[in-house]
Amino acid sequence: MATITLKDLVKAYGDTEVLHHVAADIQDGEFLVIVGPSGCGKSTLLRMIAGLETVTSGEVSIGDRMVNKLEPADRDIAMVFQNYALYPHMSVRENMAYGLKIRKIDKGEINRRVEEAADILELRPYLDRKPRQLSGGQRQRVAMGRAIVRDPQVFLFDEPLSNLDAKLRVQMRLEIRKLQQKLGVTSIYVTHDQVEAMTLGDRLMVLNGGYVEQLGTPIELYDRPATVFVAGFIGSPAMNLITVEASENQLKLPNGAYLEGGNDLGKVTLGIRPEHLVSDGIGPIRVTVQLFEQLGANTLLHGVLEGTDCDIVASLPGHVSASAGTVMCFSVQAQNLHIFDIQTGKRIGA
Amino acid sequence: MLKRVHFPASALPYLLVAPQILITVIFFIWPASQAVYQSFLIEDAFGLSSEFVWFENYQVLWDDDQYFDTFWRTIVFSACVAVLSMGAALILAAFADRVVRGATAYRTLLIWPYAVAPVLAGALWVFMFNPTLGIFPYMLDMVGIDWNHYLNGTQAMMLVIIAAAWKQIAYNFLFYLAAMQSIPRSVIEAAAIDGAGPMRRFKDFIFPLISPTTFFLLVINAVYAFFDTFGIIHAVTQGGPANSTTILVYKVFNDGFIGLDLGGSAAQSVILMFLVITMTVVQFRYVERKVEY
Numbered sequence: 229m230a231t232i233t234l235k236d237l238v239k240a241y242g243d244t245e246v247l248h249h250v251a252a253d254i255q256d257g258e259f260l261v262i263v264g265p266s267g268c269g270k271s272t273l274l275r276m277i278a279g280l281e282t283v284t285s286g287e288v289s290i291g292d293r294m295v296n297k298l299e300p301a302d303r304d305i306a307m308v309f310q311n312y313a314l315y316p317h318m319s320v321r322e323n324m325a326y327g328l329k330i331r332k333i334d335k336g337e338i339n340r341r342v343e344e345a346a347d348i349l350e351l352r353p354y355l356d357r358k359p360r361q362l363s364g365g366q367r368q369r370v371a372m373g374r375a376i377v378r379d380p381q382v383f384l385f386d387e388p389l390s391n392l393d394a395k396l397r398v399q400m401r402l403e404i405r406k407l408q409q410k411l412g413v414t415s416i417y418v419t420h421d422q423v424e425a426m427t428l429g430d431r432l433m434v435l436n437g438g439y440v441e442q443l444g445t446p447i448e449l450y451d452r453p454a455t456v457f458v459a460g461f462i463g464s465p466a467m468n469l470i471t472v473e474a475s476e477n478q479l480k481l482p483n484g485a486y487l488e489g490g491n492d493l494g495k496v497t498l499g500i501r502p503e504h505l506v507s508d509g510i511g512p513i514r515v516t517v518q519l520f521e522q523l524g525a526n527t528l529l530h531g532v533l534e535g536t537d538c539d540i541v542a543s544l545p546g547h548v549s550a551s552a553g554t555v556m557c558f559s560v561q562a563q564n565l566h567i568f569d570i571q572t573g574k575r576i577g578a
Numbered sequence: 579m580l581k582r583v584h585f586p587a588s589a590l591p592y593l594l595v596a597p598q599i600l601i602t603v604i605f606f607i608w609p610a611s612q613a614v615y616q617s618f619l620i621e622d623a624f625g626l627s628s629e630f631v632w633f634e635n636y637q638v639l640w641d642d643d644q645y646f647d648t649f650w651r652t653i654v655f656s657a658c659v660a661v662l663s664m665g666a667a668l669i670l671a672a673f674a675d676r677v678v679r680g681a682t683a684y685r686t687l688l689i690w691p692y693a694v695a696p697v698l699a700g701a702l703w704v705f706m707f708n709p710t711l712g713i714f715p716y717m718l719d720m721v722g723i724d725w726n727h728y729l730n731g732t733q734a735m736m737l738v739i740i741a742a743a744w745k746q747i748a749y750n751f752l753f754y755l756a757a758m759q760s761i762p763r764s765v766i767e768a769a770a771i772d773g774a775g776p777m778r779r780f781k782d783f784i785f786p787l788i789s790p791t792t793f794f795l796l797v798i799n800a801v802y803a804f805f806d807t808f809g810i811i812h813a814v815t816q817g818g819p820a821n822s823t824t825i826l827v828y829k830v831f832n833d834g835f836i837g838l839d840l841g842g843s844a845a846q847s848v849i850l851m852f853l854v855i856t857m858t859v860v861q862f863r864y865v866e867r868k869v870e871y
Binding site for chain 2: 278279280299300301305306307309310311313314315316317326327330331374378
């Protein structure tokens with residue numbers, strides 16, 4: 229168990245910098261999720277912590293040790309790979325025992341730990357099988373088992389669930405979370421799936437184009453996104469982002485309607501979550517209905533601001549229907565308005 | 579009711595395969611059957627008449643200690659060539675697999691020897707090891723080794739083994755490199771995280787995971803050493819000194835075309851033919867099915 233400190237971390241391939249001055253303090257026992265679209269550098273960051281990629285500049289520390297120059301083997305970490313990376317010529321038992329065997333741990337102890345891990349992961353009946361005789365979910369478990377038996381200071385997960393089907397993914401997600409809480413091992417988990425990120429992480433690091441957009445708890449990210457990117461990335465369906473004119477504590481929508489809030493800033497980006505749009509029949513946000521998605525518990529309305537081509541999505545409780553072309557009126561509470569600088573994308577005000 | 583399409587019988591398909599069949603019959607089946615027939619004949623000393631003797635030629639070989647010596651020598655030669663060339667190729671491939679810069683240049687250079695004709699490869703080594711002119715005997719002399727493969731049978735054997743192995747390294751290298759590159763990177767990375775150093779990773783992962791390729795190359799190299807090394811031996815030692823580098827295929831040539839014992843030579847080549855057939859069967863049965871790991 230250990231803290232992880234990333235200090236001003238930079239990765240460059242030749243002249244191309246792919247990670248820009250990443251910094252983070254990860255607490256002992258914390259579950260940090262690194263989330264971002266593909267190509268944002270999240271796997272590279274994880275691999276740098278693992279020691280599989282060199283650090284161009286900056287520092288990675290695990291516990292109190294600066295590990296920049298240490299081999300992966302000496303960092304006391306365990307990693308779960310996207311394709312599981314099981315050793316194809318070894319049985320499940322040998323796969324899990326390998327890391328211990330290398331460390332010359334006594335045979336009885338190895339067996340005890342492997343069987344303990346197998347019990348936790350319900351892998352007992354499969355211990356003598358080869359990886360190719362296992363299903364995707366079982367292979368995933370073996371990969372987890374291989375990490376657990378080592379009893380490392382840090383778990384690293386590189387999109388471990390992306391090869392599983394949707395149902396299994398949800399199930400494994402819960403199991404990973406439970407397991408991590410039970411073992412209390414500091415973990416870093418990389419994913420591109422924002423739902424996975426929200427449910428798993430104590431804290432989330434949102435990466436975009438090699439920059440850290442925001443680092444915080446899931447609720448902080450949801451309630452107070454620091455940038456337009458985070459606002460659009462976290463939450464489903466995605467936040468409505470509208471360019472508005474801010475003047476004299478009023479926000480002028482493209483269709484001419486006014487909302488209260490803001491200050492003298494000129495053009496800004498206004499963000500409103502679909503679930504914060506309240507249909508009250510009198511509100512200033514008039515939306516021309518295009519279609520409804522009936523999800524049962526709630527209904528998603530897709531439409532445009534009346535008289536413009538500015539797309540609006542609203543999430544309404546229960547069953548709602550209206551024919552295409554009808555105009556519905558919404559209002560939104562001032563505390564649920566998010567205002568971002570149109571140039572930098574940074575959040576303005578509270 | 580299933581409708582069946584019947585094509586009218588036509589000569590076209592036969593015509594299309596005819597060239598291949600013709601080549602096989604003229605260049606393979608016919609000479610092979612001639613060899614089998616020849617092996618049942620004994621010629622008189624002047625080559626004027628021949629007598630059908632059934633298996634007498636084989637009987638003679640069976641009773642001939644020299645033939646068994648040759649057999650044994652061939653096995654030693656093949657084993658040495660296979661181990662030496664596969665071992666060297668394995669090491670080179672392991673390094674080439676880790677090279678990042680200039681990987682293509684390395685690979686190209688390592689593949690070149692394969693393009694050299696066997697006789698030329700032999701000639702190359704003859705010059706380098708020539709006892710009076712060669713660079714290697716000169717250097718060996720400095721450390722007190724007297725090199726003369728014209729007189730020393732062991733040295734002659736070593737020379738043909740090195741020459742034959744050198745030429746085969748390129749081929750083995752290619753296959754080994756391809757096999758290593760087909761191992762998923764993450765498996766090796768997982769092993770590194772599990773604590774295995776480079777040597778340990780090679781021993782525990784890379785080597786076992788390329789074992790199907792090793793088995794395939796073993797068969798290929800055995801066939802190569804048995805049959806394709808004639809040119810090298812002919813160029814380097816002509817089977818000498820005192821038959822110390824005469825392997826089976828060279829003995830077939832020597833007995834048949836130098837000694838003019840056509841029947842005995844044919845019998846030997848028939849035995850070799852069965853050896854090839856056996857190796858091919860082994861290869862098809864095990865290699866095609868892949869070695870399970």
